[in-house]
Amino acid sequence: MSYRLGVDVGGTFTDICLFNEETGKVNVFKIPSTPTDPSEAIAHGIKAILENNSVSPNQVVYLVHGTTVATNAAIEHTGASTGLITTKGFKDLLELARQKRPDLYNLFVDKPDPLVPRHLRKEVKERLQYDGSILISLEMESVIQAIEDLKKEGVHSIAVCLLHSYVNPVHEQKIKEVIKSKFPEAYISVSHEVISEYREYERLTTTVLNAYLGPKVSQYMSNFKDRIKQLGIKQAPYINQSNGGVMSIEAARNNPVKTALSGPSAGVVGGAYVASLAGFQDIITFDMGGTSTDVCLIQKLTPQVSTEKTVADYPVRIPMIDVNAVGAGGGSIAWIDSGGALKVGPHSAGAEPGPVCYGKGGTEPTVTDANVVLGRLNQETILGGRMKVDLPSARKVLREKIADLINLNIIQAADSILKVVISNMVRAIRVISVERGYDPRDFTLVAFGGAGPLHATYVAKEIGIKKILIPENPGILCALGLLASDIKADYVQTHIMENCCKNLNSIKETFIQLEQEAVQWLSQQEVPPEKQILQRFIDMRYEGQNYELAVSAPASFDDEEALSLLAENFHIEHERAYGYRNEKAPIQLVNFRVSAIGIVSKAEVKKDEMESENAENAQVQERKVFFEKEGLIQTPIYARGLLRAGNKIMGPAVIEQMDSTVVIPPGYYGSIDFYRNIIIQEGSVR
Numbered sequence: 001m002s003y004r005l006g007v008d009v010g011g012t013f014t015d016i017c018l019f020n021e022e023t024g025k026v027n028v029f030k031i032p033s034t035p036t037d038p039s040e041a042i043a044h045g046i047k048a049i050l051e052n053n054s055v056s057p058n059q060v061v062y063l064v065h066g067t068t069v070a071t072n073a074a075i076e077h078t079g080a081s082t083g084l085i086t087t088k089g090f091k092d093l094l095e096l097a098r099q100k101r102p103d104l105y106n107l108f109v110d111k112p113d114p115l116v117p118r119h120l121r122k123e124v125k126e127r128l129q130y131d132g133s134i135l136i137s138l139e140m141e142s143v144i145q146a147i148e149d150l151k152k153e154g155v156h157s158i159a160v161c162l163l164h165s166y167v168n169p170v171h172e173q174k175i176k177e178v179i180k181s182k183f184p185e186a187y188i189s190v191s192h193e194v195i196s197e198y199r200e201y202e203r204l205t206t207t208v209l210n211a212y213l214g215p216k217v218s219q220y221m222s223n224f225k226d227r228i229k230q231l232g233i234k235q236a237p238y239i240n241q242s243n244g245g246v247m248s249i250e251a252a253r254n255n256p257v258k259t260a261l262s263g264p265s266a267g268v269v270g271g272a273y274v275a276s277l278a279g280f281q282d283i284i285t286f287d288m289g290g291t292s293t294d295v296c297l298i299q300k301l302t303p304q305v306s307t308e309k310t311v312a313d314y315p316v317r318i319p320m321i322d323v324n325a326v327g328a329g330g331g332s333i334a335w336i337d338s339g340g341a342l343k344v345g346p347h348s349a350g351a352e353p354g355p356v357c358y359g360k361g362g363t364e365p366t367v368t369d370a371n372v373v374l375g376r377l378n379q380e381t382i383l384g385g386r387m388k389v390d391l392p393s394a395r396k397v398l399r400e401k402i403a404d405l406i407n408l409n410i411i412q413a414a415d416s417i418l419k420v421v422i423s424n425m426v427r428a429i430r431v432i433s434v435e436r437g438y439d440p441r442d443f444t445l446v447a448f449g450g451a452g453p454l455h456a457t458y459v460a461k462e463i464g465i466k467k468i469l470i471p472e473n474p475g476i477l478c479a480l481g482l483l484a485s486d487i488k489a490d491y492v493q494t495h496i497m498e499n500c501c502k503n504l505n506s507i508k509e510t511f512i513q514l515e516q517e518a519v520q521w522l523s524q525q526e527v528p529p530e531k532q533i534l535q536r537f538i539d540m541r542y543e544g545q546n547y548e549l550a551v552s553a554p555a556s557f558d559d560e561e562a563l564s565l566l567a568e569n570f571h572i573e574h575e576r577a578y579g580y581r582n583e584k585a586p587i588q589l590v591n592f593r594v595s596a597i598g599i600v601s602k603a604e605v606k607k608d609e610m611e612s613e614n615a616e617n618a619q620v621q622e623r624k625v626f627f628e629k630e631g632l633i634q635t636p637i638y639a640r641g642l643l644r645a646g647n648k649i650m651g652p653a654v655i656e657q658m659d660s661t662v663v664i665p666p667g668y669y670g671s672i673d674f675y676r677n678i679i680i681q682e683g684s685v686r
Contacts, residue, residue: 001020001021001022001023001055001059002021002022002059002060002061003018003019003020003021003055003059003060003061004018004019004021004060004061004062004063004483004603005017005018005019005046005049005060005062005063005064005233006019006063006064006065006066006266006476006478006479006480006481006482006483006603007042007045007046007063007064007065007066007479007482008065008066008263008266008267008476008478008479008482009033009038009041009042009065009066009067009068009263010033010068010263010289010290010291010478012032012033012289012290012291012329012330012331012348012350012351012354012450013030013031013032013033013289013290013351013450013475014030014031014032014033014034014038014041014042014045015028015029015030015045015475015476015478015479015659016028016029016030016031016042016045016046016048016049016476016479017473017476017479017480017482017483018049018050018053018055019480019483019603021061021601021603023606024603024604024605024606025606026472026473026480026603026605027049027052027053028049028473028475028476028479028658028659029045029048029049029052029476030045030383030450030475030476030658030659031044031045031048032351032352032354033351034351035072035350035351035352037223038067038068038069038220039220039223039224039227042065042224042227043227043230043231046228046231046233047231050231056232057231057232057233057234058232058233058234060233060235061235062235062238062483062600062601063228063233063235063237063238064237064238064239064240064246064482064483064485065224065237065238065239065240065482066239066240066262066263066265066266066478066479066482067220067224067239067240067259067262067263068262068263069216069217069220069259070213070216070217070256070257070259070260070262070311071260071261071262071263071311071312073212073213073216073217074209074212074213074260074311074312074314075312077113077115077312078216079115079157079212079213079215079216080155080156080157080187080211080212080213080214080215080216081120081153081154081155081156081157082115082116082120082155082156082157082158082159082208082211082212083116083120083121083122083150083153083155083157083158083159084116084120084121084122084158084159084160084161084208084211085122085123085124085143085146085147085150085158085159085160085161085162085175086121086122086123086124086160086161086162086163086204087123087124087126087127087162087163088123088124088125088126088127088142089123090123090163090200091118091121091122091123092118092121093200093201093204094114094115094116094121094204094205094208095114095118096201097111097201098201098315102313111313112312112313112314114208115208115209115212115314116159116208116212119153120150120153120155122145122146122149122150123142123146124138124139124142124143124146124162124175125138125139125142126138126139126162126171127163128162128163128164128165128167128168128171129164130164130167131167132164132167132168133168134168134170138171138174138175140174140178143174143175143178144178144182147178147179147182147183148182150183150186151182151183151186155186156186156187156215157186157187157188157189157211157212157214157215158179158183158186158187158188158189158211159189159190159191159207159208159210159211159212160172160175160176160179160188160189160190160191160207161190161191161200161203161204161207161208162175162191163200165190165191165192166191166192166195166196166197166198166203166493166494167494169190169192169196172190172191172192173190173192175190176188176190187211187214187215187218188211189207189208189210189211189214190207191203191204191206191207193254194206194207194210194255194257194318195207195317195318195492196491196492196493196494197317197492197493197494197591198494198496198590198591199317201315202315202316202317203317205314205315205316205317206257206315206316206317206318209257209260209311209314209316210255210256210257213256213257213260214253214256216256217252217253217256217259218253218256221239221249221252221253224237224249225237225249236248236249237249238487239251239252239259239262240259240262240263240265240266240482240485241258241259241262241265241488242258242259242260242261242262242265242309242318242319242320242321243258243265243305243318243319243320243321243488243490243595244265244266244268244269244303244321244485244488245485245486245487245488245489245597246482246485246486246487246488246600247487247488247489247525248525251489251525257311257316257318258318260311260316260320261309261311261320261321261323263478264287264294264296264321264323264325264478265320265321265323266478266479266481266482266485267285267287267294267448267449267477267478267481268285268287268294268296268298268303268321268323268481269303269321269481269482269484269485270448270471270477270478270479270480270481270482270484271283271285271287271296271298271446271448271471271477271481272285272298272301272303273480273481273484273602274446274469274471274472274477274480274605274675274677275298275301275444275446275469276301277605277675277677278469278673278675278677278679280444280446280467280469281299281300281301282298282299282300282442282443282444283298283443283444283445283446283469284296284297284298284429284432284433284440284443284444284445284446284465285298285446285448286425286429286445286446286447286448286449286452286456286459287448287449287452287477287478288328288329288330288425288447288449288450288451288452288454288455289329289330289449289450289451290329290330290331290348290350290351290450290451291327291329291331291332291348291350292325292326292327292328292329292346292348293325293326293328293329293424293425293428293449293452294323294324294325295323295324295325295425295428295429295432296321296322296323296324296432297322297432297433297436297438297443299438303321303322304321304322304432305319305320305321305322305550306319306320306321306322307319307320307539307550309322318490319490319593319595322432324428324429324431324432325428326345326346326424326425326427326428327345327346327347327348327424328344328345328346328367328421328424328425328428329345329348329367329451330355330366330367330368330371330450330451330454331348331349331350331354331355331366331367331368332344332345332346332347332348332366332367332421333345333347333348333349333364333365333366334364334365334366334367334370334398334401334402334417334420335364335401336401336402336405336406340405340406342402342406342416342417342420343420344367344417344420344421344424345421345424348366349362349364349366355368355369355394356369356390356393356394356397357369357372357389357390357391357393357394358387358389358390359388359389359390359393363397364397364401365394365397365398365401365402365417367417367418367421367451368451369394369397369398369414370398370413370414370415370417370418371414371418371451371454371661372389372391372394373391373394373395373398373410373411373414374411374414374415374418374625374626375623375624375625375626375632375635375654376454376625376626376654376661376663377389377454377661378656378661379391379623383658383659384657384658395410398410398413398414398417399413402416402417411626411632414626415626415628418455418458421455422455422458422459422462423462425455425459426459426462426463429459429463430463433463436577437576437577437579440463440464440465441464441465441466443465444465444466444467444468444469445459445460445465445467445468445469446468446469446471447459447468447469447470447474448470448471448474448475448477448478448660449474449475449477449478449660450474450475450659450660451660452470452474452660453470453474453655453660453661453662453663453678454660454661454662454663455663456468456470456662456680457663457664457665457668457680458665461682466681466682467679467680467681468679468680468681469677469678469679469680470662470670470677470678470679470680471677472605472640472675472676472677473657473659473660474659474660474662475657475658475659475660476659480603483602483603484602484603485600486597486598486599486600487522487525487527487597487598487599487600488595488596488597488598489518489521489522489595489596490593490594490595490596491514491517491518491521491593491594491595491596492514492591492592492593492594493510493513493514493591493592494590494591494592495510495589495590495591495592496588496589496590497588497589498543498586498587498588498589499540499563499566499567499570499586499587499588499589500563501560501563503589504557504558504559504563507557507589507592508556508557510592511536511553511557511592511594514592514593514594515534515594517594518534518594518595518596519532519534519596521596522596522598525598527598527599531598531599531600532596532597532598532599533596533597533598533599534594534595534596534597535552535594535595535597536552536553536554536555536592536593536594537550537551537552537553537592537593537594537595538550538551538553538566538589538590538591538592538593539551539589539590539591539593540566540570540587540588540589540590541587541588541590542574542582542585542586542587542588543585543586543587543588544585545588548590548591549570549573549574549577550593551566551569551570551573552569553566553592554566567587570587571583605675607645607674607675608644608645608674608675608676609645610645610646610674612644612646612647613646613647613648614647615638615643615647615648615649615672617642618638618639618640618642618643618644618647619636619637619638620637620638620639620642620656621636621637622634622635622636622637623635623637623654625652625654625663627652627665627666629666630652630666633652635652635653635654636652636653636654637653637654637655637656638653638654638655638656639655639656639657640655640656640657640662641657643655643672643676643678644672644676645672645673645674645676646671646672647671647672648669648670648671648672649664649669649670649671650664650669650684651664651665651666651667651668651669651670652664652665652666653670655670655678662678662680664680667682667683668680668681668682668683669681669683669684
């Protein structure tokens with residue numbers, strides 16, 4: 001038999017998904033993360049899941065990993081000492097930025113410090129014009145001097161970003177050659193290889209962040225690859241990227257910035273995958289883990305993609321699945337501010353020391369502690385009995401640090417914590433739906449992550465969503481999503497022109513060039529031609545606008561009809577986003593994009609046969625659980641592994657499994673579909 005492994009590292013737990021290609025059986029395993037060296041938990045987790053299921057390492061034919069190393073290095077400022085080489089007169093662009101305040105109403109919020117201090121920014125004499133023509137030739141003496149200065153300063157990485165190099169990279173190419181010759185041990189990041197589009201500041205910050213992350217990510221990738229080999233797995237692993245696709249370890253070393261949202265994007269892909277099996281096309285993914293909640297809107301099973309995201313408050317101009325994250329997770333800490341108001345997050349107890357109820361040294365009350373006190377989480381053990389729960393300590397910390405300070409009893413304090421965190425998560429969903437012209441009532445909420453199913457029904461009710469889908473293994477859906485991801489890379493070229501007939505040849509030539517690069521990359525990733533897919537997009541705007549919308553482009557531009565179709569697609573998208581269309585205004589084409597996709601074999605989950613509606617055999621016990629209107633009431637507890645297709649469960653009910661817990665409040669019911677998902681909706685069992 002052959003198996004596939006998906007490995008997702010979170011802030012609290014590392015999730016492993018083992019998929020049997022022949023039977024379709026999915027096995028899962030969770031282990032506390034090891035923040036100092038994430039590959040340690042990965043190695044222990046893989047070894048455990050293989051041994052538990054009697055699988056030999058040489059039976060693993062595919063392995064993909066979602067990593068948080070790049071994200072954490074950016075947030076914690078633990079990247080490499082980095083130098084910058086740029087055009088004379090432009091070294092202060094990192095600080096000049098866009099002249100926008102981080103917070104509109106707070107005058108005291110500081111912008112993040114530049115990743116490259118001023119003394120490590122070196123200018124070279126050269127100048128290209130906007131069309132790529134050379135105004136001032138590159139002066140090699142200034143290049144050599146800059147490199148020698150940076151070498152003396154002890155930098156480990158060098159970013160190279162010259163003015164207008166996205167049009168003509170000749171000067172950057174020469175500088176890269178000199179760095180390789182004079183300073184071969186330095187990690188090199190050149191802007192035209194990272195992002196070949198205009199807007200100097202965003203291109204600069206993306207290139208610098210790529211250089212800043214490069215050495216640390218490269219070292220981690222080497223450690224990860226070595227640990228996989230030591231386990232006896234011969235298959236070279238893949239790494240998940242922020243655009244929802246996977247790439248080789250070598251590609252990840254060259255473009256570490258593309259892994260900045262590696263983990264969250266895997267969850268979005270996994271959510272879309274299980275939704276497609278269940279027959280839902282328009283969904284909002286709700287991934288609540290230990291440290292944060294990530295939400296994403298998916299229409300017609302296509303996740304929203306953005307090129308205007310930030311990583312640790314630094315603008316990053318590469319395609320990323322448009323995930324909106326808030327500091328609301330199971331480990332989020334509850335606290336009382338100076339005005340006596342209850343707050344939850346964004347700080348988290350993380351994996352170490354974790355919530356107080358985990359008994360690992362935590363001293364602050366968290367969302368998980370509140371759920372344990374209310375009986376919604378098992379008050380004795382979690383992780384299938386592998387981790388003990390300390391209920392008395394959870395009650396004590398809630399009383400001392402929350403309840404007594406705001407004159408509430410322990411139950412009221414715990415309930416208030418959940419209400420605050422639910423409010424935070426609802427606001428996150430509004431950002432990706434209501435504020436962008438979508439009605440959340442038209443979508444199904446797909447809830448996963450260890451804590452997502454605990455809170456999903458309350459979040460859905462607050463924002464008006466009628467149906468909630470809970471996957472079979474919600475706590476490790478990100479790991480399963482890794483096994484549903486294709487190989488992917490994105491290519492872009494800025495070429496500003498009007499959408500008119502005289503530019504047809506230029507449009508065709510630009511796409512031909514990008515597609516040649518895309519096919520070459522797919523071939524390097526060993527993707528056969530029959531499994532290669534190229535998708536075209538163009539960033540468009542009305543003339544005079546300063547922001548663009550990405551629009552799907554036709555497969556060919558042979559006549560005026562293709563331009564008319566492109567224009568209509570843009571008008572539709574503009575009206576949806578901004579509420580109006582202007583068919584008299586000239587339309588500009590700005591950035592041309594090609595997504596290169598290599599189709600990989602997916603983990604095909606097998607269907608269950610329909611069985612009885614009676615779920616009594618799955619009930620394992622009862623305990624008192626708190627619900628707002630009913631108070632503490634005796635509630636049946638079900639084992640998720642004993643539920644079968646066709647089972648129906650009327651709330652109140654709690655459904656427990658190794659990787660998560662599902663809460664069905666009074667007035668709601670859940671039904672199990674053919675793929676063992678739980679579909680929750682308001683009403684009575686029919």
